[in-house]
Each structure stands twice: as C-alpha cells, then as structure tokens.
Amino acid sequence: MDRALARHLFLVVVASAIALHARALEPPAKEGTMQRVLDDSKPSDWRALDPDNTLYVELANGRVIIELAPAFAPAHVANIRELARRKYWDGLAILRSHDNYVVQWGDPEGGTPKARTLGKARKQVPAEFARDAAGVALRAVPDRDGWAAETGFVQGFAVARDPKEGKAWLTHCYGSVGAGRDNAADSSNGTELYVVIGQSPRHLDRNITLVGRVISGMEILSAIPRGTGALGFFEKPEQRVAIKSIRLLAEVPAREQTSLEVLRTDTATWDALVESRRNRRDDWYLRPAGHINICNLPLPTRIPDAGNNAAKPT
Amino acid sequence: MDRALARHLFLVVVASAIALHARALEPPAKEGTMQRVLDDSKPSDWRALDPDNTLYVELANGRVIIELAPAFAPAHVANIRELARRKYWDGLAILRSHDNYVVQWGDPEGGTPKARTLGKARKQVPAEFARDAAGVALRAVPDRDGWAAETGFVQGFAVARDPKEGKAWLTHCYGSVGAGRDNAADSSNGTELYVVIGQSPRHLDRNITLVGRVISGMEILSAIPRGTGALGFFEKPEQRVAIKSIRLLAEVPAREQTSLEVLRTDTATWDALVESRRNRRDDWYLRPAGHINICNLPLPTRIPDAGNNAAKPT
Numbered sequence: 001m002d003r004a005l006a007r008h009l010f011l012v013v014v015a016s017a018i019a020l021h022a023r024a025l026e027p028p029a030k031e032g033t034m035q036r037v038l039d040d041s042k043p044s045d046w047r048a049l050d051p052d053n054t055l056y057v058e059l060a061n062g063r064v065i066i067e068l069a070p071a072f073a074p075a076h077v078a079n080i081r082e083l084a085r086r087k088y089w090d091g092l093a094i095l096r097s098h099d100n101y102v103v104q105w106g107d108p109e110g111g112t113p114k115a116r117t118l119g120k121a122r123k124q125v126p127a128e129f130a131r132d133a134a135g136v137a138l139r140a141v142p143d144r145d146g147w148a149a150e151t152g153f154v155q156g157f158a159v160a161r162d163p164k165e166g167k168a169w170l171t172h173c174y175g176s177v178g179a180g181r182d183n184a185a186d187s188s189n190g191t192e193l194y195v196v197i198g199q200s201p202r203h204l205d206r207n208i209t210l211v212g213r214v215i216s217g218m219e220i221l222s223a224i225p226r227g228t229g230a231l232g233f234f235e236k237p238e239q240r241v242a243i244k245s246i247r248l249l250a251e252v253p254a255r256e257q258t259s260l261e262v263l264r265t266d267t268a269t270w271d272a273l274v275e276s277r278r279n280r281r282d283d284w285y286l287r288p289a290g291h292i293n294i295c296n297l298p299l300p301t302r303i304p305d306a307g308n309n310a311a312k313p314t
Numbered sequence: 315m316d317r318a319l320a321r322h323l324f325l326v327v328v329a330s331a332i333a334l335h336a337r338a339l340e341p342p343a344k345e346g347t348m349q350r351v352l353d354d355s356k357p358s359d360w361r362a363l364d365p366d367n368t369l370y371v372e373l374a375n376g377r378v379i380i381e382l383a384p385a386f387a388p389a390h391v392a393n394i395r396e397l398a399r400r401k402y403w404d405g406l407a408i409l410r411s412h413d414n415y416v417v418q419w420g421d422p423e424g425g426t427p428k429a430r431t432l433g434k435a436r437k438q439v440p441a442e443f444a445r446d447a448a449g450v451a452l453r454a455v456p457d458r459d460g461w462a463a464e465t466g467f468v469q470g471f472a473v474a475r476d477p478k479e480g481k482a483w484l485t486h487c488y489g490s491v492g493a494g495r496d497n498a499a500d501s502s503n504g505t506e507l508y509v510v511i512g513q514s515p516r517h518l519d520r521n522i523t524l525v526g527r528v529i530s531g532m533e534i535l536s537a538i539p540r541g542t543g544a545l546g547f548f549e550k551p552e553q554r555v556a557i558k559s560i561r562l563l564a565e566v567p568a569r570e571q572t573s574l575e576v577l578r579t580d581t582a583t584w585d586a587l588v589e590s591r592r593n594r595r596d597d598w599y600l601r602p603a604g605h606i607n608i609c610n611l612p613l614p615t616r617i618p619d620a621g622n623n624a625a626k627p628t
Contacts, residue, residue: 099533100488100612129601146457146605174414174513183598198536199488199514199610203594203603219413219540222512226533280517284497287443289517291460296513298414 032281037272038263038300045269046261046302049215053077054249055084056258057217059094059241064217065258066177069157071136072170073211075125076179080190080211082121084248088191092116093240097224098232100198104180105243106191118191127185128209130169133161138168139265141274143291147171147202151294153265157213158294160205170210173200173295175218178210197222200295215262216301263300273300346595351586352577352614359583360575360616363529365564367391369398370572371531372558373408378531379572380491383471385450386484387525389439390493394504394525396435398562402505406430407554411538412546414512418494419557420505432505441499442523444483447475452482453579455588457605461485461516465608467579471527472608474519484524487514487609489532492524511536514609529576530615577614587614 029035049067057064070077083089089105096104109115138161140152148160151171158176161168170176176196181188188209195214214221224241227234234240249257264270277297279288343349363381371378384391397403403419410418423429452475454466462474465485472490475482484490490510495502502523509528528535538555541548548554563571578584591611593602 097537099536143460144458146460146607147603185600198512201610202605202607203591203599203610205603206601207599222413223411223537223539225537277517285517285521286499287520289461289519291516293460293516296515296517 030281030283032276032279034273034276034300037269037276038302041263041269045264045267046304047264048261048304049249051250052081052248053212054215055080055212056245056247056249056252057089058244058246059220060244062217062220063258064220065215065260066212067156067215067262068212069155069170069210071155072131072157072159072168073128073179073209075122076128076188076190076209076211079121079125080193081248083118083190084246085251086119086121087245088116088118088121089243089246091243093242094221094224095227095240096194096231096233097197097226097241099226101196101201101232102194103197103221103224104192104194106180106193108237108240110191118189121189121191123189124186125189127181127188129185129206130167133163133166133168136161136168137266139270141292141294141297143278143293145293147205153270153294153297156262156265156299158297160294169206170213171200171294172196172202172204172210173213174198174298175214176210177212177214178204178208181208195221202295215299216258216260259303259305261302261304263302265299273297344595344597346590346593348587348590348614351583351590352616355577355583359578359581360618361578362575362618363563366395366562367526368529368563369394369526370559370561370563370566371403372560373534373555374558376531376534377572378534379529379574380526381470381529381576382526383469383484383524385469386445386471386473386482387442387493387523389436390442390502390504390523390525393435393439394507395562397432397504398560399565400433400435401559402430402432402435403557403560405557407556408535408538409541409554410508410545410547411511411540411555413540415510415515415546416508417511417535417538418506418508420494420507422551422554424505432503435503435505437503438500439503441495441502443499443520444481447477447480447482450475450482451580453584455606455608455611457592457607459607461519467584467608467611470576470579470613472611474608483520484527485514485608486510486516486518486524487527488512488612489528490524491526491528492518492522495522509535514607516609529613530572530574573617573619575616575618577616579613587611 053068055066068077092107094103094105107116138152145151150161158171158173159168160171174196178194179188179190180192180194226232229235278292343353367382369380382391406421408417408419421430452466459465464475472485472487474485488510492508493502493504494506494508540546543549592606
C-alpha cells in the first residue's frame with residue numbers, strides 16, 4: 001500500500017465511511033471490527049426515526065437532525081413540538097459557539113419586550129433532570145463509568161442510572177441536546193437549546209434538562225466559528241448563524257425528508273458493536289483498550305435503500 | 315439580573331473569560347469556584363513556556379501554540395524541532411478535518427517522489443507510546459479512570475500510569491498532539507501531526523506516539539470545516555488550510571512572541587483547581603458531581619502582565 005495513503009488511513013476508527021463501490025472491491029472487513037459488525041447486521045437491527053420525535057434544523061449549509069427523548073423529558077419535548085409547529089425558531093439564530101463546549105440557539109431578544117411570543121407553548125415547564133428508573137430498559141455497557149453507578153443505552157440514548165436513588169437520566173456526550181436555563185431549576189422551557197460540541201461535560205448531568213441528541217449533521221454545528229465574547233457568544237449580530245427553520249419530521253413533506261435509519265441499541269448486534277469499540281481489531285491497533293465509555297459510542301446511521309454497505313459509525 | 319442575559323450565562327463552566335474591567339466591578343468570585351482559585355493564585359503558581367519545547371503554528375486566521383513533551387517522546391520531539399528549524403511545514407497544509415476526532419497536517423505529496431526532503435531530520439524514529447514510569451512525578455487526580463490504573467498531571471500534561479507494568483504515557487484528550495503513523499509501530503517521524511478536536515479518543519493511548527498538546531488556539535483548529543472525503547480528508551486541494559509556518563518559539567523574534575503563562579500542575583493551587591472542577595460551587599450548579607476526569611481538566615493560561623484577573627480556564 002502506498003505509504004502516504006496508508007498513513008492517511010491510520011485512524012480507521014470512526015472511519016468506515018468508505019464508498020459503496022470501493023467496498024465491493026475489498027475483502028470482507030476483519031472479524032470483530034466495527035465495519036464487520038455493521039456489514040453483518042440484519043434489517044431488524046435498524047430502525048426508522050419517529051416523525052413526532054425528530055427535528056430538522058435547517059441552516060444555510062445543511063440540515064441537522066435531532067432525535068427527541070420524550071421518555072426522559074416529556075414536558076420539554078411537548079413544548080418543543082409546539083414551538084416547532086408554531087415556527088418559533090424560524091429566522092432566529094445560533095447565538096453562541098463556545099469551544100470544546102456548546103453551540104446554542106434561541107431568541108436574541110429573549111427576556112425583553114421584543115421577545116417572540118410562545119403561543120400555546122408554555123413559558124415554564126418543570127425541571128426534568130432525572131426520571132424514575134422504573135421502566136427504563138437500560139442496555140448496560142460492561143465497563144465502569146466514573147460519574148455514575150451504571151451506564152448504558154435506552155432507545156439509542158446514552159443513559160446513566162443510580163439504583164440506590166432509583167433514578168435514571170440522559171448524559172452529556174458529544175451531540176447531546178439540552179434546554180438552557182437560568183439559575184432556577186425550572187427556568188428552562190426549550191426555547192433556547194444547546195448542543196455539546198466538545199469533550200463530554202458530564203458535570204452538567206442532573207443539573208439541566210437534556211431533551212435529545214443530534215443524529216446527523218454534527219459536523220455543521222461543530223465547525224461554526226467560535227464566538228469571541230464571554231461564553232462564546234457572538235459579539236456582533238452579523239456573526240450569528242441564521243436558522244432557516246426548525247420543523248418536526250411529521251410536518252415535513254415526504255419528498256423533503258432525509259432517508260435515514262439508526263442502529264437499534266437493544267440487540268446482539270449492538271452488543272457486538274460495543275465490543276468492537278472496547279477492543280479494536282483493525283490491523284492498525286496494537287493494543288486493544290479493553291474498555292469503553294458511553295460517550296465514545298456514537299450511534300451508527302445508514303441510508304436504508306443503500307443496504308449495509310452504506311452503514312457507517314458516526 | 316436580566317433574564318435573557320442570565321440564561322445566556324447559564325454555563326459558567328469553561329466560562330471565566332470575563333473582561334478585566336467587568337471583573338473589577340464585581341464582588342469576589344464565590345469560594346471554591348475555578349475563578350476564585352485563579353483569582354487567589356500566586357505568581358509562583360504560573361510558569362512560562364520553554365522556548366525549545368514550544369511551537370507556533372501560523373495559520374491565516376491566527377496562531378496555534380503547542381507545547382512539546384520531550385519527557386515522553388524525546389526522539390519525536392527532537393525530530394520535530396529539526397523539522398521546524400528547516401521550515402519543513404511552511405506552505406504545507408492541514409489535509410484532514412475529521413469531525414469529533416482529529417485535524418491533521420503534513421505533506422500531501424508524502425510517500426511520492428515529490429515529497430519534501432527532511433534534511434537532517436530522521437525519516438524514521440522509534441515508537442514512543444509509553445515510557446518507564448520511574449522518574450515520572452505524577453500529580454494524581456483523586457478519581458478513578460476507566461482506561462488506566464492511575465491518571466494525573468506531569469508538567470502540565472495529562473498522563474496515565476500502570477504501576478504493574480511500570481509504564482507511563484500521555485493520554486488522548488481534547489488538544490492532544492500526536493504523530494501520524496502507518497500500520498508499523500515505528501512508522502511515524504513527526505512530519506504528519508494530528509490534534510484531537512472531539513471526545514477524548516482514549517483507545518488510541520499506547521497505540522501511537524503523542525508529542526505534546528495545544529496550549530492556545532484550539533478554537534482555530536476545531537472550527538475548520540470538516541473534510542467530506544473518507545476519514546475527513548479534504549477532497550479538493552483548495553479546501554485544505556494552508557500553514558504559513560511552524561516555528562520553535564526559540565527562533566521567533568521577541569516582538570512577535572505571544573505573552574502567555576500556563577498554570578503549574580504541581581502546586582496546591584492546582585489541587586484546588588481540580589477540586590473546583592470535581593465539585594462546582596458556582597450558584598448555577600444544583601448538584602456537584604464529586605468526580606473529574608483528566609480530559610475534563612484543560613490547562614488555564616493567562617497573559618502575565620494582566621495579572622490574575624485575566625486568568626481563564628481554557
């Protein structure tokens with residue numbers, strides 16, 4: 001193999017985004033690798049997105065797709081659905097891009113007399129930092145987590161659980177979406193949303209309401225130039241990134257929908273994928289780690305019509 | 315406090331970048347917060363950068379400052395110094411921007427007859443994935459780490475240690491700088507360098523040679539638009555980000571140097587800073603985490619002449 005090319009390929013990690021025609025010419029991926037797990041997956045290992053729990057955020061340079069988590073933040077998700085139907089965010093902007101932390105959008109006039117009205121959406125909703133653990137079918141990851149007693153996945157979401165307290169909650173990982181709040185616990189309503197773009201800020205867990213996470217389009221949010229004001233806020237209005245619209249998938253015409261499936265996290269295939277990340281079997285690796293963390297397990301997606309060969313860990 | 319402003323300020327976390335004049339008007343930061351620890355720091359808690367171990371990477375929109383770690387990768391660092399003196403990277407480019415992973419630069423003609431020559435620099439240097447733990451004065455963090463038996467800081471670098479094997483190594487955190495390699499362990503020489511721009515890819519630890527980490531300017535690297543080719547490589551040469559120059563600080567004229575100090579990691583002040591991140595005491599937080607990970611402890615920097623009020627956790 002060409003040496004320069006080989007070195008370029010040295011990190012085969014999040015890496016399996018290899019074009020279909022190229023894959024067809026290659027031998028099967030090595031046993032135990034992520035790519036092999038995805039290649040061997042069955043149609044039943046994948047699921048579509050729920051149109052009532054999916055948001056399309058339309059920006060000038062592309063679409064960001066968010067999956068909402070009504071099982072963890074029912075009041076916030078209901079409010080966010082109402083705000084989307086009302087087209088609340090259309091023409092507003094990303095106001096903040098804070099390096100190694102979050103991007104955040106909302107109404108720059110929020111809290112002033114010029115603030116947008118909320119219509120049937122609620123001005124205040126209860127804090128939803130954690131929920132009762134009963135009824136949470138956690139697919140545990142096998143390794144310990146420093147921040148919580150137990151961690152794993154629930155319907156595609158990274159979740160922590162404390163069996164002593166009987167609570168479960170969404171965790172702050174890359175791509176997590178939360179509802180900005182004031183100092184009061186119940187001061188968020190979903191109008192201002194943030195997305196984690198850096199190292200997992202797990203210290204925020206149970207301090208703020210997470211409402212979902214980005215399924216597709218993180219590369220658009222994460223590359224927004226950082227704001228130079230305090231906390232990464234843009235100092236000039238023209239630096240903000242305009243939001244064309246935010247819509248519930250249920251309200252998007254079929255011809256404008258993105259064809260996308262996500263890997264289920266309650267299957268043997270998922271367990272195999274976790275193991276493939278705990279211990280990398282690609283030839284490049286010399287020492288498998290024997291460990292994984294929930295925030296190092298992004299959810300694979302695929303274009304359903306393209307079959308397994310288009311599946312890629314994101 | 316204005317409600318919108320308050321909510322904007324909701325994440326006071328990496329947040330203490332408050333302008334000097336504003337700070338002077340405010341009451342002292344709350345006991346136990348990061349800002350208070352920095353405000354109370356003494357001049358001896360800070361250190362300058364070693365001119366022989368500091369690289370300036372000059373890009374069109376700013377300067378990235380890297381501190382090298384000769385205590386962990388002496389052969390690579392020696393080679394990188396030689397390459398910088400030779401102006402090896404001047405006019406080359408960032409070739410890859412891989413979301414939630416790395417940016418990487420080098421010679422796009424590497425491995426071809428058009429490749430730049432290395433002069434007195436070595437084509438091959440030994441793998442430096444880990445070193446003997448003897449002589450490593452680890453300032454341990456108090457919490458367990460999933461990937462390694464012990465973790466902490468050594469002269470500002472996040473380090474892991476295995477007392478059984480008697481080895482210590484630099485860890486992959488946001489801002490870590492490493493030397494790209496081929497499948498062979500000893501196939502890196504420092505010509506191609508990558509910087510971590512996402513969630514800590516700790517599975518790379520002990521699989522590749524880390525040579526240092528970014529001290530300043532991460533927001534420039536992390537916001538580079540992602541490449542759309544496999545592994546985040548730019549598909550067209552014009553998408554690459556040109557490198558004006560990479561220089562050792564020792565070779566930069568005094569008038570062009572950035573005035574910068576970094577917090578020492580072998581002091582009581584450092585321990586207090588770690589504790590302020592383990593348990594956030596800012597009013598916004600309702601539940602201190604009681605836990606921290608080495609990759610959630612970026613190194614504070616300050617402009618020395620501006621005094622403590624300019625100190626900010628980065």
